[in-house]
Amino acid sequence: MKLLEREKEIISNELQDIVDEYQSKPENLIPILQKVQDKLGYLPLPAMEKIAQALHIPAVDVFGPATFYNQFRLNPPGEHQVKVCMGTACYMAGGSIAMESFERRLNIKEGETSPDRKYSLERVACVGCCTMAPVVVVDDEVEGSVTPTRVDGIMLSFEASDGEKKQEQVEGPEKEQREELEKEEKSEPEKKEGE
Amino acid sequence: MSKMITLTIDGRKITASEGEKLLWVALENGIYIPNLCAIKENNRLSASCRLCFVEVEGLAAPVTSCTLPVSEGMVVKTRSPRVDRLVQTAFELLLSHHRLECSSCSKNGSCELQKIAKERGLKLRVKRFKPLDYETEVDDSPKTFVFDRSKCVLCGRCIWICRNIAKVGAIGFSRRGLERVVSTFGDVPLAESPCTECGLCVEACPGAALARVQA
């Protein structure tokens, strides 16, 4: 995985501050990883290596927890994140149908990010909105009673909002990211590690 | 020096120091109990392989002997129908996720799994369960040994020794569930990791996951 310039900068400039904030204690590894993922969207290997150095622990001891927990991702997420709830109530109410619909519409499988990094699709264990089952979390908003028809609606709203964005032509990191991505197009869907 | 106590294992009176774990007391007195993950010097007990079950008088269900401190008057049986059943199932489960090729395996004859099978009269094949897919790629990057995950039982002895005796820390557990593996940072080949090829892990491995390159 090639790092973006912006990501390299964060790793070399900001990581140390995060680790310092947690007094360089190995027991604070989980909050440190959470904070780094907040900044970068995922946990690139160079970032984990740097954390290990700062905490004075073997790098593999950072890799272990990073691959153990559902929350951490080793590959960049899509611009839009779709999380399909697979709690009991959602499963009984057709959660797998919602998942299947997204897989079909996005043309990626559960746990993958689309090659253009636009969408990623995940399953979550239960978001605690069982009375609205089946539930899907779309870019941190909870959507209830999701049927294949609603999936189509969600996809349309993505396309609409992206249309608006294109008109505004955002500057800065997003533009840079897009340009870099255009260079390394046509990569295969990235499987999320640890799934 | 801790207090000496007397306990009975399979009808034999045995003296041991109080608090020592039953597994080691039995093994040191020539009484075999199957085990893979136990490391005597490790205080943080693993208790993960689930093979060292015994019956203890007064306890309702079989217990793992690697975690049980011995005490005065304890009466232990290393075999019983319940113990045998648990050990048989655990053993068969381990084999269901294992490349079974004893005749061509470098550890043939010196393998701990074979020893358990022999001691307990267990078959070295999977009958009740379906063999699961295993990792087929072998890491042959080190000069003197190979790492074949398809024969790994996840006992963790190599990790412990790499960390605590070799003081390197090149390998650790990663991922979870069925995907739990012994790996290097970022899954790089051992030769690209901090591994010094000291070979202690190879000595520690109960099977053929870490094995010397055949000359």
Add this chain to the structure above:
Amino acid sequence: MNSASIGDFYAEIKSKADAKVDALKEKPVVWIGTATCGKAAGAMEVKEAFEEAIKNSGLDAEVKEVGCMGYCYAEPLVIISKPGFPDICYGYLDEGLANRLVEDFLMNDDPCFEYALVALETNDYFPTFSDFPRGVYEEKIILEHCGFIDPGDIDHYIAREGYASLAKTLRMQPEEVIREMKDSKLRGRGGAGFPTGVKWETCSMAAGEPKYVICNGDEGDPGAFMDRNILESNPHQVIEGMIICAYAVGASRGYLYIRAEYPQAILRVKQAIQQAREKGLLGDSIMGSGFNFDLEIFQGSGAFVCGEETALLSSMEGKMGIPQQRPPHPAVSGLRGKPTVLNNVKTLCYVPPIIRKGADWFKSTGTPESPGTAVFSLVGKVNCTGLVEVPMGTTLRNVIFDVGEGIPEEKGFRAVQIGGPSGGCLPESALDIPIDFDSLQEAGAIMGSGGLVVMDEDDCMVAVARYFLEFTQHESCGKCTFCRLGTRQMLDLLTKITKGEGELSHLEILRELAEDIKGGSLCNLGKTAPNPVLTTLRYFKDEYEAHINKRTCPAKMCPDLIVYYIAPEKCSKLCNVCVGSCPTEAVYTREDGLKAIDQEKCVKCNNCLKTCPPEYNAVVKLSPPELLKEKEGNLS
């Protein structure tokens, strides 16, 4: 320690809080439920509509956010309090209704009873909670304030006797607090039902400093959401419980372990901790007593296994969340090797009421061995989904059919899944068991965290068992042989059966393996993982046999054993809904104008069956799939 000064301290914060809350009673207030479930139902849009309408009306009225009162089926919900009227709760809100309520009720005096759900105070016009079956069975101890107070304002909690128990505790000896808790016979609500007072006592007597109190809010059971709801709706009751616990065991530091999947709960708790510190209820010399205690949030990072105490502690130490051999128990050697009390969110919530009203009061509810109440999240095929708090000893029948008002669409009851992946599926015959920790265990399930998923005749018990095994298998930490490999072997067998590839001998292997995993696993998650399979084998064996012997799914749920079919004799040529609803263009119009399904293209998404108008009801599911040939054969 000066007990008079603690009394003064409390009296002062109480009178300030009272004044603030009383001032609100002078004008109309719209209380809107904005917990995660409310928001998902559109509460924020409704809130904006209220704010807009009130602004336009020029009224002096306020809109305040509250948590969730548990009537989730009717979300979004609001409570309107207007001087001169009883407080009235309205359900199924949308922007139009919001405007109407402002216009008719707030500006004029018509309370729009046709949209009201329930009145909160006795009055001559509209029924209150106790006039409904639900109100008769419910008894609220820990959900009492949820949905009725602003979780973002500590004064709302204080005005309702909040932190009074803390003031009382600080004037007691720690041993007295522990004695009261032991007397109350409160059992831990995390699942296993261990006596809380005994746990506290063990920790208080264990050697080692500092000691820790941890609130386990890693609610991972799919289908359970009461911990989320409590943290979002009334975080202070949990915090007060933690401070009391800390005082009793001599802890100086505490952590609230909350799932990262619950961002709003984290936000609410953060606010609450901050406000408690500002009031002098956390930090150095709490209420001027000389007792120091502070707490912080630890965000879980998504691992079901971290609900297990030792795994949770490992994750707090920066490691993988992997269970450790016990003993030593955390109460003796927990976080960083120090004595640690780990209690569930609900357990800690019971503490303030018990201290305030006494152990005898607590024991007057529930059963002798399981006193108090049980909190259930009632979901699935039941009319009134939501959070329910009933006395221990209430039957499942009362909970499902009286409180939950039964199964929708007059379908038949099939089973109720209780206790999540560690629990079991109980049949009709178990509905009359008075529920407590012990009776459920006898029936093969567990109380667990209190998830109740009701299933009707359309739910396949083999598929449910398979679902849970898939869940446990996905969430297994992978450390021990039985759980890592055993649950996978069970899952593979169940998958075969749901695909119609099972054999009768598989049932015996399943049972043997389930028993061995139960007996041989390292931690309680592994030991309880086979429960969903064991209970379904015990109560619904005929369904397994139908899958195996007849390749039939009686509930018509397993995708490999069903086909969708449009009955030509029922289908209307004039209607086209199913064709439009099909996401894969499998439904098509035949030459004669009737509709049919191309089985090659069908993904079995159920959309056509759902959209076919009830007057035709032409789409049906057939199992086994071979029935299709028969049907089509009849045609030609």
